[in-house]
Amino acid sequence: MNSQPAKSKTDSGKEFLDSFLNSPDRLQILEQAVASARTGIVITDPLLPDNPIVYANQAFIDLSGYPMEEILGKNCRFLQGADRDQPELKVLRSALNEGAPFVATLRNYKKNGALFWNELSISPVRDARGKVINYIGVQNDVTSRLEAERRVSEFYSMVSHELRTPMSSIRASLGLIDDGSAGELPPPAMRLIRIGLQNAERLLKLVDDILDMKKIESGKLRLNTTLVDPKQLITDAINSLSTQAASAHVQLETNADGQKQFLADPHRISQVLVNLVSNAIKFSPADTTISVKVKQEDSMMRFSVTDQGPGIDAGDFEKVFVKFQQLDSSDTRSQTGSGLGLAISKTIVELHGGNIGVESKKGSGSTFWFMLPMVPNE
Numbered sequence: 001m002n003s004q005p006a007k008s009k010t011d012s013g014k015e016f017l018d019s020f021l022n023s024p025d026r027l028q029i030l031e032q033a034v035a036s037a038r039t040g041i042v043i044t045d046p047l048l049p050d051n052p053i054v055y056a057n058q059a060f061i062d063l064s065g066y067p068m069e070e071i072l073g074k075n076c077r078f079l080q081g082a083d084r085d086q087p088e089l090k091v092l093r094s095a096l097n098e099g100a101p102f103v104a105t106l107r108n109y110k111k112n113g114a115l116f117w118n119e120l121s122i123s124p125v126r127d128a129r130g131k132v133i134n135y136i137g138v139q140n141d142v143t144s145r146l147e148a149e150r151r152v153s154e155f156y157s158m159v160s161h162e163l164r165t166p167m168s169s170i171r172a173s174l175g176l177i178d179d180g181s182a183g184e185l186p187p188p189a190m191r192l193i194r195i196g197l198q199n200a201e202r203l204l205k206l207v208d209d210i211l212d213m214k215k216i217e218s219g220k221l222r223l224n225t226t227l228v229d230p231k232q233l234i235t236d237a238i239n240s241l242s243t244q245a246a247s248a249h250v251q252l253e254t255n256a257d258g259q260k261q262f263l264a265d266p267h268r269i270s271q272v273l274v275n276l277v278s279n280a281i282k283f284s285p286a287d288t289t290i291s292v293k294v295k296q297e298d299s300m301m302r303f304s305v306t307d308q309g310p311g312i313d314a315g316d317f318e319k320v321f322v323k324f325q326q327l328d329s330s331d332t333r334s335q336t337g338s339g340l341g342l343a344i345s346k347t348i349v350e351l352h353g354g355n356i357g358v359e360s361k362k363g364s365g366s367t368f369w370f371m372l373p374m375v376p377n378e
C-alpha cells in the first residue's frame with residue numbers, strides 16, 4: 001500500500017510548471033507564444049537613446065500597419081502622429097520616469113492615417129539590482145468596442161427620452177382622470193383607467209430600472225447624501241404603495257417612531273424600501289401583514305421588511321440579489337418585475353457602505369433587511 005500522502009491539485013500543477021520552466025526549449029516556446037499572440041507586444045530599451053523599440057510581434061505590425069523595418073529602432077510615439085496633446089501622455093511620462101507600470105487608452109494612428117483607440121499597458125523589466133532594463137508594451141485596438149459602447153449609450157438615452165417622457169405624461173394624465181380632476185366617469189371606464197394607470201407605472205418602473213442598471217454598470221450612480229429621518233422614509237414608501245397593498249388585500253404596518261436622523265441619499269434609500277415592500281406585497285397572500293421596521297444597532301441603522309409569503313430556500317439567498325434572477329415563483333400569485341430591483345437595491349446599499357440580506361424559511365415568510373452606517377463611507 002502506498003503510504004505517501006495524496007498530492008494536492010496545486011502540488012501536481014506546480015510539477016507541470018517546474019518541468020516546463022526547466023525544459024531546454026522553454027525560451028524558444030515562450031518566444032513563439034509572444035510572436036503568435038493576437039495582441040500587439042513591443043519591447044523597448046530605455047538604456048538606448050530615446051527608448052527605442054527593439055522587438056515587435058506580428059500583431060503589432062497588423063495593428064499599426066507599419067512594416068517591421070519602420071518600427072524597430074523608433075520610439076513608440078510615432079503612433080501618435082501630431083495628436084500629442086492627450087492628458088494620458090503626462091501620466092505616461094511620469095510613470096516612465098519612475099519606472100512604474102502604466103495602463104491607459106490613447107488615440108493612435110495607423111500608417112494609412114486611420115485613427116484607432118489603443119488600449120496600452122506598459123510594464124518595466126528590472127535586473128537583479130532593480131534597474132529598469134526594458135519595458136514591455138501590450139497594445140489592443142479597442143476602437144470597435146468603444147464604438148459599440150457609444151452606440152449602447154446612445155440607445156439608453158434614446159430609451160430615456162423617447163420612452164420615458166411620453167410614458168410619464170400618459171401616467172400623469174391617467175392619474176388626473178383617476179383622482180377625479182377631469183370630472184366623473186362611469187365605473188366601468190374608471191376600472192379601465194386604473195388598469196391603464198397600473199400598467200403605465202409598471203412600464204415606467206421597468207424603464208427606470210434599466211436606466212439605473214446602466215448607470216451602475218458604467219459607475220455613474222452617485223449618492224446625494226443629506227440628513228434623513230428614517231420614519232419619514234418608511235412612511236413615504238408605505239404611502240406610495242398603499243394602492244398596491246389595498247388591491248392585494250395586504251396590511252402594511254411600521255414601528256418607525258423615535259429613530260435618530262442619519263446621513264444617506266433619501267431618494268435612493270426610498271427606492272430600496274419601495275422595492276422591498278413592493279416585492280413583499282407581490283409575494284404576500286391576501287389578508288396577511290407586512291411589517292416594516294427600523295432600529296439603530298450600534299453605529300448602523302437597520303431596516304427590515306417582513307412578510308408572511310411563501311419564503312425562500314436558503315440556497316437561493318444570494319441568487320435573489322443577482323440581476324435578472326427571478327426565483328421560480330409558481331407558488332406565488334404574481335411575478336411581474338424586471339428582475340433588476342434587488343440587484344439595484346444591493347448596489348445602492350453597498351454604495352452607502354452598508355449591506356443587505358434576507359432571512360427566510362420556505363413556507364414561513366421572509367425578512368429582507370439592510371443596514372446602513374449612520375455616517376456613510378466617503
Ligand SMILES: Cc1cc2nc3c(=O)[nH]c(=O)nc-3n(C[C@H](O)[C@H](O)[C@H](O)COP(=O)(O)O)c2cc1C
Nearest residue numbers: 044075076077079080093106120122135136137139
Ligand atoms: C514599452 C512602451 C510601449 C509604448 N507603446 C505606445 C503605443 O503603443 N502608443 C503610444 O502612443 N505610445 C506608446 N508608448 C509611449 C511613447 O513611447 C512615449 O513614451 C510617450 O509618448 C511619452 O513620451 P514623449 O512625451 O517623449 O513622447 C510606449 C512606451 C513604452 C515604453
